[in-house]
Amino acid sequence: MIRRLVLWLDDRLGAASFARKALRKAFPDHWAFMLGEVALYCYIVLVLTGVFLTFFFTPSGQDVVYTGPYAPLRGARMSAAYASMLVLSFEVRAGLVMRQIHHWAANVFVAAIAAHAMRIFFTGAFRRPREINWIIGTCLLLLAMAAGFTGYSLPDDLLSGTGIRIAYSVLLSVPVIGTWAAYLFFGGEFPGPGTIQRFLSLHIMILQALIVGALSLHLIIVWHQKHTQFRAPGRTEDTVTGSPLFPNYTLKSIGLMFAVFAVLAFLGGMVQINPIWLYGPYDPTTVSAPAQPDWYVGWLEGLLRLFPNWQINLWVVQIPEPFFPGVLIPALLFLIYALWPFIEQAATGDRSVHHFLDRARDAPARSGFGVAGVAFMALLTLAGSNDILAHVFGVPVEWITEILRGAVIVVPVVFGWATYALCRELKKQQEEPKPLWHALRRGATGGYAEDERR
C-alpha cells in the first residue's frame, strides 16, 4: 500500500529522490538543540488554541451590559470584547481551559525562545555562516513579544488596558512624530475607538504572517546549512553526525511535541492565569495594584520604573520622559543584540566558517558579555515588579527602586567580569593542567626536592 502511495506521488511530484536523501539526513540530538523545537511546538499550540478563541472573541469596544452567570459583574457596563471573553470563560464548554492553555503557551513560548537564544549565543552558533539566521531569530523574538502583548491586551480587562495606556504614552513620547503616530495608530485620543479591533488584526493576521514567514525561513536555513554540533572524537568541521531524520529523529521530535502539549495542557487546567473577571473591565479612570505586564515585557516596565526623573531637553522642548526608557534604550539593546555576530567578528577578527560549537569557557569574553546581558535583563525584569518585592520583603518600594538603579549597572559588570575570569581560568586549566599534587623528597644531604605528579 505504501509502495502504491509513493509511486502515485512520485509520478506527480518527483519527490522520491529528495525524500530519500532527506529521510536519512543527520540530526544532532544533543538535548540543548531541542530548545528551539520546544518553542516551535509552543507556537503550534498557540495557533491551534488561538483558532478556537477566534470563534468566540468579539473585537469590539462597544459598550454592552453583562447578563451572564458571573454574579459580581452582572449588570456592569463593559466592552463587547471583554463580555465575549467572560462568555468564553464561564459559558463555553472547554472555553476556559482553551484560553488558559493559550496564555500559558504564550508565556512558555517566549521563555523557550529566550532559552534557545541563550544556547545559540553561549555556544557561538551564530558565527558564520549563520549570521542571517541569528537576525531572523532576533526578529522572531521581537515578533513573539509583540504577538504576546497584542494578544493579552485583547480581552480589554483593567490590567491589560493599563498596559495599552502605557504603550500609547510611549508612542506619544517619540519626538516630532509621536503625537501623530499615536493618533493614527490608535485612532485618536486614548482609548481610541478601534484599538481592540486593530490589535486583533495585528495579533491574528499581520504578526502571525510575519512569524510564519520568518519561522519558515529560519527552519529552511537550518536545514540547508545543516545543524552545528559540539566537538567530540571522530567529528570534524566538514561532517555532521546525528540521528537519521526518519524514523529516529521524527519519533523523538513528535514525542517532544506531545510532551510540550502535555505540559501546557496541565498548566492550562491546573494553574489559573489572567483571571480577567477579578480585574474587571477596562476603565481608564481606575487601576488596581500591582500592575505588571506579562513577564517578557517586564524588562520594559522595569526600565520605565527605574529611569530617573531627568528633564532632558532638545533645544527648548522637553523630550517626554518615557522616550528614553521606552524607545531609545530598548532600540539600542536590540540593535546590539541583533548585530552581535558582526560585533564579535569585528572585535575578534575571526570571520571564518564555524560548524563546531564552543563551550562557554572557549570564548570567555563572549560568555562574560552574555552573562552581563542576561543579568541586566533579569534585573530589569525584577525592577518591573519592585512593588511586589517591596510587599514581600517589607521594604519601602523607594529603596528597592534606588537599589536596583545602582544594581542594574554594577551587577552585570561584576557578573560579566566574574564569568570572564572563570572561563579564562577553566580554559587555562585545560590547556595547561596544573599538577594535582607535589611530592617532597628528602635528599641525602638534608635538603628537599619537589616531584610533580599528576
Added chain:
Amino acid sequence: MSPAERRVAAALTVSILGSAGLGVVYALGGQAQLEGVLLSIALGGLAAGLAAWALGLLPPEQVTDRREPQSSRPEDRIAITSELERGKEDLTSRRTLARLLLGALATFGAVMFFPIRSLGPAPGRSMFHTKWTAGAYVVDSLGRRVRAGEMSTQSVITVFPEGDLGSAVSQALLIRVDPTLLRLPPSRMDWAPYGYVAYSKFCTHAGCPVGLYRAAAHQLLCPCHQSTFDVLDGARPIFGPTTRALPQLPLRVDSDGYLRAAGDFSAPVGPGFWELPPS
C-alpha cells in the same frame, strides 16, 4: 513483549485512558481542572510512548553527512554576478527610462502610504484642553454632584465634569485637606476653597490613573511606575520617573454649596508629548 515494548504499551494505554476520560468529562459538561489534567495525561502518555519507542525499540543509529562548502562553485558565482550586472547595465544605460521607472515606483510607493492618514484624526489642539470649563459641576463616578461639606479631610474621590462622566482625559481627584497645611503658590490660593484641592488623575508619566492616596502623608502614588506627588504642594513630583506635577483644577463653591470648576486645568493633562510647551 520485551521490557522496552511493555514500557511503550503502558504509556500508550495510559494515554488512551486519559483521552477516554477527557471525552467523558467533556460530554458531562466539562470542568477546567479535569480537562487540563486528563488532556495532559492523554498527551503525556503519547509523548512517553513515542519517546520510549524511539529510545528503546529503534536500533540506535547515527548517520554522518558531509558538509558541502557553503559557497557555490566559482563559475556559478561569476555567472550570477555578471547576469545581475548586465541587468543593472541595461537599466542604467537607459538613463531617462530608468529615472522614469524609479520615479513611477517612488511616487506610487509614496502615495500608497497615504491611507495611513485615514487611520485616525489629526491631533490638532485636542491634547491641550479637557471638558472642564468654568462653572462645570464636579460630579463623582456615579454622576452625583459633590457638595462642599460632604467630604472630611483625609478623603479622596474621583470626579468628572458633569456631562463627561468616565472621561479618561477629564478625570480628576478631589481631595480635602486641612487648609492650613496647603503650600500652593499665591496665584492658586483661591483654587482650593475649604481645603478642597483637585488635580488631574491622569499621570504625567505614562498616563495611568494615579489611584493610590496616602492620606496622612498627603501623597498620591501612581501604581504603574511609582511616581509620587505632594498634594499640599500643587502635586509636585517627589519620587519616581515623572518630571511634571499633576495639573491642578481651580475650584470654587457656589451659592448652593456645590463644588464647581473655575476653569480648565493649569496645564495640559497626561503624559508628555512633543508639542507640549516647556513648563
Added chain:
Amino acid sequence: MKRWAGVAIGAGILAVGAVPWPAFGQVSPPAAPPMGTYAGPAPATPAGDVHRGYNLYAVHCASCHGLAAEGTKDGIPLVGIGAGTLDFVLRTGRMPLTDPQQPMYRRPSNWTPQQIADVVAYVASLGPGGPEVPTVDPARGDLAHGRGVFAANCAACHGAAGQGAAVGEGAEAPALYQASELEIAEAVRVGPDPMPRFDAGIIRQYDLDSLVKYVVWLRHPPDPGGFNIGHVGPVAEGFVAWVVGMGALTLVIRAIGTKD
C-alpha cells in the same frame, strides 16, 4: 535508565504544580458567618464606663498618647478621634502599639467589647467628634454594585482580589481576608493610616453594604481556572512559566536528547 529518571523528575515537577501551594500572601480567613445571617444594625454596644475606661487607658495608651489624650511625640492626640476609630484599632489589635515607630498592622486582640466601650467612653468624655461605629448590613447590598465600588475606590491599593499591596514609603494596604464585616466598614469610615477616609457623602450606606458584601465574597473567589498563585498576577505567572513550564520541558529534553 537515566533517561527515565529525567522523565520521572519532569513528571514530579508537574506534580509539584498540583500540590496546593499556600496562596501567596493569603492567610486563611476566620470562620466567617454565612452571608445573610447578619441582619440589622451593629450589635448593641455595651454602655461604657468612663472610670474603668480611664484605668484601661492609663495602663495601655497614656504612655504614648498622653493621660488626657493630648498627644506626645510618640502618639497623636486622641481627643475627637471618634468611637469608630478606637473600636477599629482596638478590635483589630492595631493598638496598643509596642513600638511607636512601627506602622499599624493587624494583630490578635485581647480586648473585650466591654473594655473597648469603656475606653471609648473615656476618650469621648474628653471631647466630641470623629466617626462613629458604622452600621453595616451586607444582605441589603448588591454584589455587583459592591464590585463597582471596590474597583473605583479600593482595588488601587488593596489589589483586585483584596490580596494587599505596598503603597510606598514602607506603607502597606493589607490583605482583606481576615477583616470582619464590621471591621471593613469601620476602616472605610475611619481611614486608618495610611488609608484615606470615605465618609457617608462619598460611599453611602447602600454603597457600603454592597462593598462589604463584595469584600467578604473575595475571601473565597471561585477561581475556576485552578490554583490562583496568590492572585499576584503576571509576575507569579511568569515565574510558573519558567520554573514549572520550562523546568519540566528542560527535563524532558534532557531525557530524550543526548548529553555529549
